[in-house]
Amino acid sequence: MPNGNYTSRARLPNLRGELLPESTELELEQSYVAILYAQLDAMRAYARTRLREVLLETGGTPQARSERESFNQMYTEDLTRYDAAEHGLCFGRLDLDADTAEHAERRYIGRLGILDEKNDYEPLLLDWRAPLARPFYLATTAAPDGVTRRRHIRSRNRQVTAITDEYLDLAAAEAAGVERPDGGVGAEGALLAALNAARTEHMNDIIETIQQEQDTIIRSEHRGVLVVQGGPGTGKTAVALHRAAYLLYTYRRQLAKSGVLIIGPNATFLDYIGQVLPSLGETGVLLSTIGDLYPGVRATRTDGPRAAELKGALSILEVLKRAVRDRQELPDAPIQLDFEGHRLTLDRKAVSRARGRARSSRRPHNQARPIFTTAVLDELAGQLAGAIGTDPMGGGNLLSAADLTEIRDELRGDTGIARAIGSLWPELRPEHVLADLLSSPDRLAVAAAELSADDRAALLRVDRDGFSAADAPLLDELAELLGVDDTADRERAKRRWRQQIADAQDALDILTGSAPQDLEDDLDPELLMAYDLVDAETLALRQQAAIQQTTAERAAGDRTWTYGHVIVDEAQELSAMAWRMVMRRIPNRWMTVVGDVAQTGDPAGTGSWQQVLEPYVAQRWRRTELTVNYRTPAEIMTIAAQVLATIDPDAQVPRSVRESGVPPWSVQVEPGELAATAAVLLAAAPHPGTVAVIGTPAICAELSHLADQRTRVLTVHEAKGLEFDDVLIVEPQLLLDAGPHGRNDLYVALTRATQRLSVLHSAELPEVLAGLTPQPAGALLRRPAAAGRPE
Numbered sequence: 001m002p003n004g005n006y007t008s009r010a011r012l013p014n015l016r017g018e019l020l021p022e023s024t025e026l027e028l029e030q031s032y033v034a035i036l037y038a039q040l041d042a043m044r045a046y047a048r049t050r051l052r053e054v055l056l057e058t059g060g061t062p063q064a065r066s067e068r069e070s071f072n073q074m075y076t077e078d079l080t081r082y083d084a085a086e087h088g089l090c091f092g093r094l095d096l097d098a099d100t101a102e103h104a105e106r107r108y109i110g111r112l113g114i115l116d117e118k119n120d121y122e123p124l125l126l127d128w129r130a131p132l133a134r135p136f137y138l139a140t141t142a143a144p145d146g147v148t149r150r151r152h153i154r155s156r157n158r159q160v161t162a163i164t165d166e167y168l169d170l171a172a173a174e175a176a177g178v179e180r181p182d183g184g185v186g187a188e189g190a191l192l193a194a195l196n197a198a199r200t201e202h203m204n205d206i207i208e209t210i211q212q213e214q215d216t217i218i219r220s221e222h223r224g225v226l227v228v229q230g231g232p233g234t235g236k237t238a239v240a241l242h243r244a245a246y247l248l249y250t251y252r253r254q255l256a257k258s259g260v261l262i263i264g265p266n267a268t269f270l271d272y273i274g275q276v277l278p279s280l281g282e283t284g285v286l287l288s289t290i291g292d293l294y295p296g297v298r299a300t301r302t303d304g305p306r307a308a309e310l311k312g313a314l315s316i317l318e319v320l321k322r323a324v325r326d327r328q329e330l331p332d333a334p335i336q337l338d339f340e341g342h343r344l345t346l347d348r349k350a351v352s353r354a355r356g357r358a359r360s361s362r363r364p365h366n367q368a369r370p371i372f373t374t375a376v377l378d379e380l381a382g383q384l385a386g387a388i389g390t391d392p393m394g395g396g397n398l399l400s401a402a403d404l405t406e407i408r409d410e411l412r413g414d415t416g417i418a419r420a421i422g423s424l425w426p427e428l429r430p431e432h433v434l435a436d437l438l439s440s441p442d443r444l445a446v447a448a449a450e451l452s453a454d455d456r457a458a459l460l461r462v463d464r465d466g467f468s469a470a471d472a473p474l475l476d477e478l479a480e481l482l483g484v485d486d487t488a489d490r491e492r493a494k495r496r497w498r499q500q501i502a503d504a505q506d507a508l509d510i511l512t513g514s515a516p517q518d519l520e521d522d523l524d525p526e527l528l529m530a531y532d533l534v535d536a537e538t539l540a541l542r543q544q545a546a547i548q549q550t551t552a553e554r555a556a557g558d559r560t561w562t563y564g565h566v567i568v569d570e571a572q573e574l575s576a577m578a579w580r581m582v583m584r585r586i587p588n589r590w591m592t593v594v595g596d597v598a599q600t601g602d603p604a605g606t607g608s609w610q611q612v613l614e615p616y617v618a619q620r621w622r623r624t625e626l627t628v629n630y631r632t633p634a635e636i637m638t639i640a641a642q643v644l645a646t647i648d649p650d651a652q653v654p655r656s657v658r659e660s661g662v663p664p665w666s667v668q669v670e671p672g673e674l675a676a677t678a679a680v681l682l683a684a685a686p687h688p689g690t691v692a693v694i695g696t697p698a699i700c701a702e703l704s705h706l707a708d709q710r711t712r713v714l715t716v717h718e719a720k721g722l723e724f725d726d727v728l729i730v731e732p733q734l735l736l737d738a739g740p741h742g743r744n745d746l747y748v749a750l751t752r753a754t755q756r757l758s759v760l761h762s763a764e765l766p767e768v769l770a771g772l773t774p775q776p777a778g779a780l781l782r783r784p785a786a787a788g789r790p791e
């Protein structure tokens, strides 16, 4: 964090209306902020008026329509950004000394950039992402970078409510009459206020208090894979989201077309973080889980741990390949086909020859299908030609090449023959192949012959409905193995495209034709004609773009879409198969990968970034680390550290930035008293604030009735990435016993609280939690609900 060593504060008048000395400063800031809001209002009014005009216009040339469409989009986006900037428009100010700036300079920092049109377009407000705003996050007393004072400005409803100053150089501090206080309270004040605030169900942006180590990652210019490793609560998610906003600001042209994809662990998490980017005025980002990344399929099933592990491992690739080959069948007995009074036969050998030809093309199954079909038709055409074209006089075959082509076409149109080909080499969809495979012991026995009977049983399911999150990468892989026979679609698209170019050409002709006649004979070389500005193909492209949806919408529906940048959060949870699916969407490998290998809970998740990334980028990835915990108070982190030591004795425990003053505690009750005690404890959680009960799926089912508006009952998987003011962990031993990642799960559960943590158990308390303060259950239950918590 910025180390401001000399601080002063300005406050509002007290209740008697007496002003503190600094209030003049506050009033000055109020007048400046009022100017900024007036500018914002003017920008908003302009965008609204222009948008209205654009919407009212109708008809016109295709070019005019396309221009209107892009203006429509531009003004709508502007209005979204202005609305997002309304709260806390300006939150900071930098004073720079005359040596650094050309002259002593002030820079105001805020949610968007505002220029002064009347004054040579001088910046009135700098967007927090602009390079000139950077010292706000980086300058320290040791490296002030020309900054003499950093000011935090807090406002509500357009009114400045407080200002806090940090002096980064001694002379400036002395000139302001500020004494050296007890170590950097200035910036910490804003940070601690943000961290201590009660949580809601949505994450907030952190642009007012981004810390130095976070800023370096947010603005990293690294063009390959940037790994952000960090313990719980170190701001990895916050940093990832602000990096997305930064990249969209800095590389807008490039990323607006290709889009940014953010992958999170589950839908609850995406909902939790979903407001951050819109609050920063950025809407063009697609948020998705791995389970929902395959278009048209939503993950509705849950796999057992072994099935998830098997589906996540690369060895499943061979199973999928065999499942597809298994559908390219050879008949046991010859297939008899009747065609116009002739009997034709497809025997095993002929089909095997056709299959060999198709397979040796090395095309995906559906794209190799036409080759198989042609080979079969050749075979049948040969048989038919033999029957009808042989010269009875012994003159060989009398049919010409054209006759043979005609025969092949007729055979192709025969439904019996089409059916036979369809049964031997069917056109396949990924969803059907996977559902068929997983619901059929016979198919599994062939495709997964290498697996043990137990593993095949783990994969087998009784019905064909729905898919799990671990199935999505398999569907994606099958889509690659099957391919799409899009010959007909491509033909149609080509025809449509030719038509669009022809229309655009007409439009250009009309435009040019409408130019004054005298120009026809004596073309003014200075006058740009429509042809000079745009050719028919470009115009058609523009029109096409205008008809389509936003980048994020188009990307969501297109499996083969490739993004400009991909961010993976809780990346330790991704299986090897999930990485394949993600990497397919980002061939340029410009990614931000965020996670903590100590929190891995998925049976197919990773324990090493090197292992995951090496196959895709070799050594070309960079690791960064976040080390400060902004969420979990020190008292809770001391307990969590014990668990971390059992996961990885060498792991660095993130340093908590604050203490809560409440030691985490435990209470033991009889098994039958779990629910009643939990209810008492929850009722005692202070308002306002959010509460979570965390346990195994079975415990969650038992306690689900405790969920209400502010209390959620969650498994560790569901709680991943989230945080709550109060956390109650129930039966921690069951979490430990649940699987190979039990310790990681307990670590995740322990680190979700921003204020208070309690543990409720009937079984013995795990030894690793011995540091909790025990609380006698009887005393707790006898007390009235509001006093349920120990002081």
Ligand SMILES: Nc1ncnc2c1ncn2[C@@H]1O[C@H](COP(=O)(O)OP(=O)(O)OP(=O)(O)O)[C@@H](O)[C@H]1O
Pocket: 191, 194, 195, 203, 204, 205, 206, 209, 210, 211, 214, 230, 231, 232, 233, 234, 235, 236, 237, 238, 239, 596, 630, 631, 720, 721, 722, 723, 751
């Ligand atoms: N610079 C900051 N200013 C204010 N709040 C911050 C800052 N950095 C992080 N936080 C807050 O700390 C909390 C934890 O951040 P975040 O969820 O991003 O951590 P994380 O590293 O992703 O945690 P986990 O690994 O447990 O999911 C959030 O409430 C976030 O807003």
